Amino acid sequence: MPTYDLIVKNADIVTASDRYRGDIGINDGKISVIAASLDASQAQQVIDANGRMVTPGGVDAHCHLDQPSTDGSQSADDFISGTRSAACGGTTTVIPFAMQFKGQSLQDAVADYHQRAAGKACIDYAFHLIITDANPATIAELPALVSQGYTSFKIYMTYETLKLSDLHILEVLDTARQLGAIAMIHAENDDCISWLTQRLKKQGKTAPRYHALAHSPIGEREATHRAISLAELVDVPILLVHVSSRAAIEQIYWARGQGMNIFSETCPQYLFLTAEDLGIDDSFHGAKCICSPPPRDSDSQNAVWDALANGTFTIFSSDHCPFNNDATGKKLHGENASFDLVPNGIAGLETRLPLLMSEGVLQQRISAQRFVDLTATAPAKLYGLYPQKGTIAPGSDADLVIWDTHIRQVISNEMLHSNADHTAYEGKEVQAWPAITLSHGIAVWRDQQFLGEQGNGRFIARAVPFPSAG
Ligand code: URP
Ligand code: ZN
Ligand code: ZN
Numbered sequence: 001m002p003t004y005d006l007i008v009k010n011a012d013i014v015t016a017s018d019r020y021r022g023d024i025g026i027n028d029g030k031i032s033v034i035a036a037s038l039d040a041s042q043a044q045q046v047i048d049a050n051g052r053m054v055t056p057g058g059v060d061a062h063c064h065l066d067q068p069s070t071d072g073s074q075s076a077d078d079f080i081s082g083t084r085s086a087a088c089g090g091t092t093t094v095i096p097f098a099m100q101f102k103g104q105s106l107q108d109a110v111a112d113y114h115q116r117a118a119g120k121a122c123i124d125y126a127f128h129l130i131i132t133d134a135n136p137a138t139i140a141e142l143p144a145l146v147s148q149g150y151t152s153f154k155i156y157m158t159y160e161t162l163k164l165s166d167l168h169i170l171e172v173l174d175t176a177r178q179l180g181a182i183a184m185i186h187a188e189n190d191d192c193i194s195w196l197t198q199r200l201k202k203q204g205k206t207a208p209r210y211h212a213l214a215h216s217p218i219g220e221r222e223a224t225h226r227a228i229s230l231a232e233l234v235d236v237p238i239l240l241v242h243v244s245s246r247a248a249i250e251q252i253y254w255a256r257g258q259g260m261n262i263f264s265e266t267c268p269q270y271l272f273l274t275a276e277d278l279g280i281d282d283s284f285h286g287a288k289c290i291c292s293p294p295p296r297d298s299d300s301q302n303a304v305w306d307a308l309a310n311g312t313f314t315i316f317s318s319d320h321c322p323f324n325n326d327a328t329g330k331k332l333h334g335e336n337a338s339f340d341l342v343p344n345g346i347a348g349l350e351t352r353l354p355l356l357m358s359e360g361v362l363q364q365r366i367s368a369q370r371f372v373d374l375t376a377t378a379p380a381k382l383y384g385l386y387p388q389k390g391t392i393a394p395g396s397d398a399d400l401v402i403w404d405t406h407i408r409q410v411i412s413n414e415m416l417h418s419n420a421d422h423t424a425y426e427g428k429e430v431q432a433w434p435a436i437t438l439s440h441g442i443a444v445w446r447d448q449q450f451l452g453e454q455g456n457g458r459f460i461a462r463a464v465p466f467p468s469a470g
């Protein structure tokens with residue numbers, strides 16, 4: 001009778017703190033032992049990592065799957081295609097959103113998203129809530145939802161149908177404080193965006209590239225500072241999502257210097273795209289890269305790299321929010337719709353880890369340990385999944401990535417596994433890609449093949465990140 005279901009031998013094991021050679025023994029989907037050497041004859045199955053890097057499976061803490069939009073546009077990915085593409089890119093846990101429509105109860109929103117995911121997800125998943133209607137009845141629902149494992153709430157400072165007033169933000173933050181939960185804030189000044197949009201449109205400037213001007217870094221900076229101030233007033237930690245600009249990073253850096261517990265996230269689009277990807281002329285092509293906040297300039301790209309390396313950013317997520325380039329998505333309002341009518345969001349679940357491994361770790365901008373922290377350990381800790389997820393340790397789920405780091409892979413949408421009809425990274429070369437992704441000790445990606453099964457992903461009720469708060 002073999003002692004192990006699986007041994008991963010000769011692994012270059014990387015955690016958020018360490019890097020060392022070892023063998024990993026796996027039983028019943030969990031890591032049971034890590035040792036300098038395990039006896040291969042004691043395993044039902046052996047994978048020889050041959051000295052390749054082995055990291056925890058990625059935790060993508062910001063993605064939108066099968067999320068209906070208030071404008072009627074349709075997400076290109078449901079829980080089958082979204083989790084499939086995640087697995088093929090080395091991500092083994094996703095935290096998409098259960099979004100409340102105004103007037104809807106949060107429990108109804110959660111029930112709806114469970115239906116969307118059940119029997120479909122091929123990797124594990126949890127849900128953040130999106131609170132769009134912070135009325136007293138919604139606030140009263142939160143204690144029960146937090147105890148059911150929905151321990152983080154996203155709130156918006158912009159988008160007409162989603163945004164909360166400062167008063168409502170304060171109420172949500174105060175509730176998060178009492179419950180030990182965390183609020184994730186989309187920080188852009190809505191009135192700045194409206195004013196700039198109107199001005200640009202009056203001048204006939206409606207092409208996709210003007211989206212980047214309408215969503216000015218000044219508006220992001222102001223809202224970031226305001227979110228920090230509201231959190232300071234309530235005395236509660238917050239996480240600022242998808243931070244894009246040097247101006248916003250400076251606010252976060254300042255707040256952390258004051259001793260405030262401000263966490264922050266950035267995403268691949270702010271490292272690998274610039275406003276020029278929205279177009280250098282008036283063609284509609286750049287609509288593919290419309291997201292909010294938009295990609296910025298090379299100065300902000302450098303600031304984002306620095307903040308990843310120096311610890312200012314806590315996590316690195318995809319903000320996967322795919323829309324096809326057709327009438328269900330980017331062309332919802334026609335081939336030449338004004339930029340403000342184009343659905344916001346780009347695909348990124350599958351390319352998140354290869355891009356950062358390749359351009360971050362292999363180009364020596366960040367260490368392999370920092371890579372693990374940003375993409376797996378820190379999101380698992382922040383969102384109450386650790387140590388089940390986000391690390392390589394006895395007792396943790398055997399969610400692992402064995403890396404190829406000596407390849408030349410030109411990204412094309414054809415090789416990806418999302419249902420999106422394009423990728424913003426078409427033609428970009430990377431030197432790294434997962435050779436094998438294991439979810440609960442079972443290969444879901446190997447030999448360039450998706451091997452996962454829909455329905456194998458499990459819902460995870462999350463712990464509160466700040467249990468002693470309140
Ligand atoms: O443009 C983006 N980021 N779309 C996704 C929705 C959001 O605000 O995260
Ligand atoms: Zn957002
Ligand atoms: Zn998002």
